[in-house]
Amino acid sequence: MKKQIVTLLVAGLAAVSGATVAAADPVKVGIAAEPYPPFTVPDAAGNWSGWEIDFMNAVCAQAKLDCVLTPVAWDGIIPALTSGKIDMIIASMSVTPERKQVIDFTDGYYRSKAVVIGLKDMTFDATPAALADKILGVQVGTIHQAYAQKHFAPEGTTLREYQTQDEANADLAAGRVDAVQADEITLRDFLASEAGQACCDLKGVVESDPEIMAEDAGIGLRKEDTELKDKLNAAIKAIRENGTYAAFNAKYFDFDIY
Template structure:
């Protein structure tokens, strides 16, 4: 009895509740509700898997956080974070100045270039001149939408927006688009699929614009949550240094996705 009272008194003194003593801090991890291979996609049983799922599990384990996967519609994911429906975003979200006006980010956890794909044999450059007069598909509320509107839409291309990346890919395969812009890894996954390998090919990488495309992908966090940000940054650094990051990455990639 006296030992129990002492534990309760100690917990009160350092500001820890009884629930916190028994359980790790629970965190709702938001990401896009649609498949985005090889980063996130549901298996036949509806369980989410992919590189970013493995990354999330490794970071949460290192940071001693009880993370709950919480799929959210992509175009509402930042409002879901700021309204506390989710606690963090691990969903291939690029760190940009525009987003930093609303939310905060962890350190980057990967950085890959932006590519453009088209129909096999189309042969055009992923430049304003090469895409002039063509229709290019992008996912709504992404850095690719912003980039395509600025560099291609203002120079003679038609930019068509889609709720999901898969919808854009499907319209390209069906001949309703001339091109699709997205992260090069996501596009590579489509080009290796049964449908993609027969219809489409990589046209090249767009010219980088860090102000739009960002300085890599980070974990989205509400502003002011510096303690959580510190835990996540420490966890990212730790899994990079102890080899965990490389171990699960090798299941998906034959190159360093972390980038320069």
């Protein structure tokens, strides 16, 4: 689960107080424009696939919504929602207290812990003391960046920031950083790849910090879109109960990520 923190533009809410979604209108679904395998992956033609795309299609079909996929740069995705450029966010966004000050969320639709992976020839765990002399890669604008700045940097960890998780993983594989921190599911996907198997292993789960991190990913919504929230919560519940969720989940994972 991509547990990201985006700048909270509270002032933008006033300008869109009337930007609610009518049932018959197309619903613009914001995803991060950056690849986040196995959840969202673009091909050379710009077509998107992945677990979260299948989830979006299933939820929209169940809720009888005409959904339009709308890629948005991650650091602008909450402002895009509050300004009415998109109507909801399905982008592995963690439900955090900071975000809930500005937007609302549906019930959680999957969960993932935050972990650290690192080079195989180095022995350490995911604690501040063990990472004190290490170079740690994190994606900018994420809860992992915020966590590392709070817990690891003060103990001497050197942080290297990346625009995408793919870039952080590539630098880890090349030995330019000692470790990276991100969501367990996406990093396990990297560890299963040829590059990941060759270079790296799981070092450990980071200690929880509820003020920064949450394990649940929810669909992000404007606070006033209560009718849409109710429809989406009902749809999430229905696809869990009717087997649709299990069917597409099995395409990507050998366990239930819910």
